[in-house]
Amino acid sequence: MVCRQGQPLFGHDGAMNLLEDLKWRGLLAQSTDEKALLEALSKPTTLYCGFDPTAPSLHVGNLVVLLVLRRFQLAGHLPIALVGGATGLVGDPSGKNEERSLNSEEIVEQWVVRIREQVSKYLDFEAPSNPARVVNNLDWTAPMSAIEFLRDIGKHFSVNQMLAKESVSARLEGGGISYTEFSYQVLQSLDFLELFRRFDCTLQVGGSDQWGNIVAGLDLIRRAESESAHAMTVPLLMKSDGTKFGKTAGGSVWLDPAMTSPFAFFQYWLNTEDRDVINFLKVFSFLPKADIEALEKSHLENPGLRIAHRALARELTSLVHSPQDCERVEAASRALFGQGELHDLDEATLESALSELPRTFLASLNDIPSWVDLIVASGVVDSKSAARRIVKEGGAYLNNEKIAGEDFSPSSNDFIFGRFAILRKGKRDLAAVEVVQKR
RNA sequence: GGCGGGUUGCCCGAGCGGCCAAUGGGAGCGGACUGUAAAUCCGCCGGCUACGCCUUCCAAGGUUCGAAUCCUUGACCCGCCA
Numbered sequence: 001m002v003c004r005q006g007q008p009l010f011g012h013d014g015a016m017n018l019l020e021d022l023k024w025r026g027l028l029a030q031s032t033d034e035k036a037l038l039e040a041l042s043k044p045t046t047l048y049c050g051f052d053p054t055a056p057s058l059h060v061g062n063l064v065v066l067l068v069l070r071r072f073q074l075a076g077h078l079p080i081a082l083v084g085g086a087t088g089l090v091g092d093p094s095g096k097n098e099e100r101s102l103n104s105e106e107i108v109e110q111w112v113v114r115i116r117e118q119v120s121k122y123l124d125f126e127a128p129s130n131p132a133r134v135v136n137n138l139d140w141t142a143p144m145s146a147i148e149f150l151r152d153i154g155k156h157f158s159v160n161q162m163l164a165k166e167s168v169s170a171r172l173e174g175g176g177i178s179y180t181e182f183s184y185q186v187l188q189s190l191d192f193l194e195l196f197r198r199f200d201c202t203l204q205v206g207g208s209d210q211w212g213n214i215v216a217g218l219d220l221i222r223r224a225e226s227e228s229a230h231a232m233t234v235p236l237l238m239k240s241d242g243t244k245f246g247k248t249a250g251g252s253v254w255l256d257p258a259m260t261s262p263f264a265f266f267q268y269w270l271n272t273e274d275r276d277v278i279n280f281l282k283v284f285s286f287l288p289k290a291d292i293e294a295l296e297k298s299h300l301e302n303p304g305l306r307i308a309h310r311a312l313a314r315e316l317t318s319l320v321h322s323p324q325d326c327e328r329v330e331a332a333s334r335a336l337f338g339q340g341e342l343h344d345l346d347e348a349t350l351e352s353a354l355s356e357l358p359r360t361f362l363a364s365l366n367d368i369p370s371w372v373d374l375i376v377a378s379g380v381v382d383s384k385s386a387a388r389r390i391v392k393e394g395g396a397y398l399n400n401e402k403i404a405g406e407d408f409s410p411s412s413n414d415f416i417f418g419r420f421a422i423l424r425k426g427k428r429d430l431a432a433v434e435v436v437q438k439r
Numbered sequence: 440g441g442c443g444g445g446u447u448g449c450c451c452g453a454g455c456g457g458c459c460a461a462u463g464g465g466a467g468c469g470g471a472c473u474g475u476a477a478a479u480c481c482g483c484c485g486g487c488u489a490c491g492c493c494u495u496c497c498a499a500g501g502u503u504c505g506a507a508u509c510c511u512u513g514a515c516c517c518g519c520c521a
Contacts (some may be wrong), residue, residue: 043493056504176517267475274476304474305515337475386468387484393469426468 009076015041016065018075024289025282027068029208029235032218037230044130047203048186048195051119051139052084053111054103057256058118058270063320066220067233068205070122071134074286074290078130080201081119082191085112085138091183092188094167095209100181109193118255122319127364131198137191153190156223156317157216162186165212165366185216192217193224201229208233237283255320262321263356267428270306271314274299277308277336285315332356334421336430342399354420354432362435371396373402374410376424378431390425397424 017037022028031037049069051062058066062189069079087107091100104112116134123132162168163186171177192214204214214231221229251269254260260268272280278296281287287295300309317326332353335345342350359379362368369377372387375396381387388406390396396403398410399422410433415421422434 271475274474275475303476304475306476309476337465367444383486385489386484388468388489389483395469410477426470429468 001026002378006439010044011042012038015039015139016077018072021289022068022071023306026279027071027283027400029065029177029232029233029254031232032215032230036228037203037232038150040230041077045072045203045374046195046199046201047072047077047205047228048079048080048116048135048201049205050084050087050191051115053088053108053115055252055254056114057254057259058115059252059254061237063255063422064237065205066122067284068234069400071286072205073123073127073130073132075131078113078132078199078200079123080133080135080195081123082118082183082195083112083116083134085136086141086186087137088112088186089192091181091185092167092213093171093177093221094184094213097170102180109157112138114244114256119432137187137197140194140269141190148186151205153186153193156220157186157189161219165216167209167212171293173425185213185348188213189217189220196221196225196227203230203232205232205234205433208235214437257321257357261356262317262325263329263332265320266313266317266326266333269316271307271428272309272312274303277312281312281315285312285395287311287315287321299397315327323347328352330367337428342422350416350420351398354422354434356431358434359434362433364437365415365418368412370407370409371398371423372406372408374421374433375425378423378433380423380429380431395426398422400424 004409018041019034019038040239047069048070049065051058051066061291066081069081073079085108088111089102089105091102093099097311121130123134125132128420135181161173162182165185167185168177168182171181176254192204204217205215207395211231211233214233218231220227221227222266253265258263269280278292279297280297281292285292293309295308298305314326314330317329321329331349332355334354335349336342336357358378358380360374371383372391375381375390376384381390387396391403391406391408394402394404396408398408399416410421412418415435417431419435423431425431
């Protein structure tokens with residue numbers, strides 16, 4: 001991984017370019033004194049960002065800040081991704097109006113392994129001058145005794161200040177907070193101190209909801225080491241309609257291909273609302289400013305062509321999955337949503353397109369279940385009642401033809417090449433039925 | 440530890456013995472329009488072997504012909520006092 005040509009890597013100008021680019025992309029919410037930060041960033045700087053294992057995979061929301069780490073590395077700095085093996089056991093009160101239910105140690109441990117792997121994909125560990133690192137805060141938290149924790153770390157914290165933190169005070173107003181979650185900010189501060197000591201890490205980045213936790217860490221470093229460090233937060237990404245980003249009907253959009261298929265992932269970005277698409281290109285893509293501005297221009301001229309949407313979907317699918325996955329999935333998308341007849345596709349194209357969809361297998365064409373049963377089996381709807389409702393409402397399709405009648409069953413000639421049928425619910429929810437002959 | 444308040448469908452939130460599968464809002468889903476977009480309008484939104492049946496209103500018991508609604512016990516949450 002190298003710096004972009006033509007940009008001064010370091011010095012005042014290099015730091016300036018980096019910060020200006022982040023600002024232009026809308027990635028800078030708050031920071032500690034900007035002059036001091038600029039000054040620090042004019043030399044290779046070690047920075048970190050933490051990811052708590054609260055699920056088996058990261059989702060697209062986590063990607064924002066993860067890619068910021070990568071942006072820093074591309075600019076020559078040394079990123080550390082911290083996986084919260086310890087903090088994940090405790091639970092961050094930030095942004096939650098209710099106490100979290102604790103996950104078991106075994107579960108968290110498994111998630112740590114997976115998230116560590118995911119995070120690593122976006123960083124370069126081989127970079128000669130600025131290799132990335134991944135650390136787990138359990139490594140320094142677990143060996144520490146309670147007494148040590150209270151005396152050496154706890155002594156630096158004022159409960160008055162801890163209570164004043166937004167994440168805590170909000171909970172005091174509302175749902176209450178346990179001592180466990182109350183302590184979270186201390187653990188996160190300890191992480192920053194530890195990384196400061198071990199790796200001279202002087203900058204922490206995170207979502208803007210992490211500001212309180214991050215500045216707690218700055219205070220700790222100042223008290224324990226009489227040194228100052230820096231902080232920067234990234235705005236919480238919202239869609240233009242003010243709703244949470246990264247959720248679909250089926251839940252979160254995950255980075256793990258087993259949890260959100262590359263096809264669904266590609267479709268997710270392709271279906272971005274018009275008014276968000278340019279913003280998302282800035283936030284998620286590594287395309288330079290000029291390219292994004294060109295896309296913006298064409299988007300404004302003719303949004304219906306979805307040129308910017310396609311660029312966004314391609315960039316991200318290539319990045320999170322692979323360019324090969326992207327190509328495959330885009331071809332499938334074209335085949336399935338294109339204007340052409342499904343019957344005109346050749347067998348291989350159709351087969352590979354359908355392999356991207358949720359699939360149901362049939363043993364033979366002798367006894368074909370009803371459309372309703374098939375769509376339920378595919379998992380696209382979760383009950384027969386729901387499936388019947390779709391039929392009644394006129395949103396049920398077989399091979400792009402609307403079907404009527406709740407007890408409609410495909411016939412054997414509905415199977416293209418005698419093997420494939422495509423179920424569709426509404427405009428864009430597809431599933432495949434494939435006949436697998438017993439031999 | 441004492442006293443008081445609370446726990447309803449994905450979320451918020453009505454209901455306070457029969458008219459309750461449970462008002463309303465949000466989210467979500469389908470249709471029409473368009474562009475696999477938004478906005479708008481219309482419809483839907485527990486399940487099933489479906490004009491009926493089954494399982495729901497924190498849990499377990501009980502009262503009653505009949506309970507989300509009343510009583511008892513328990514769990515969890517909130518507030519005040521110690």
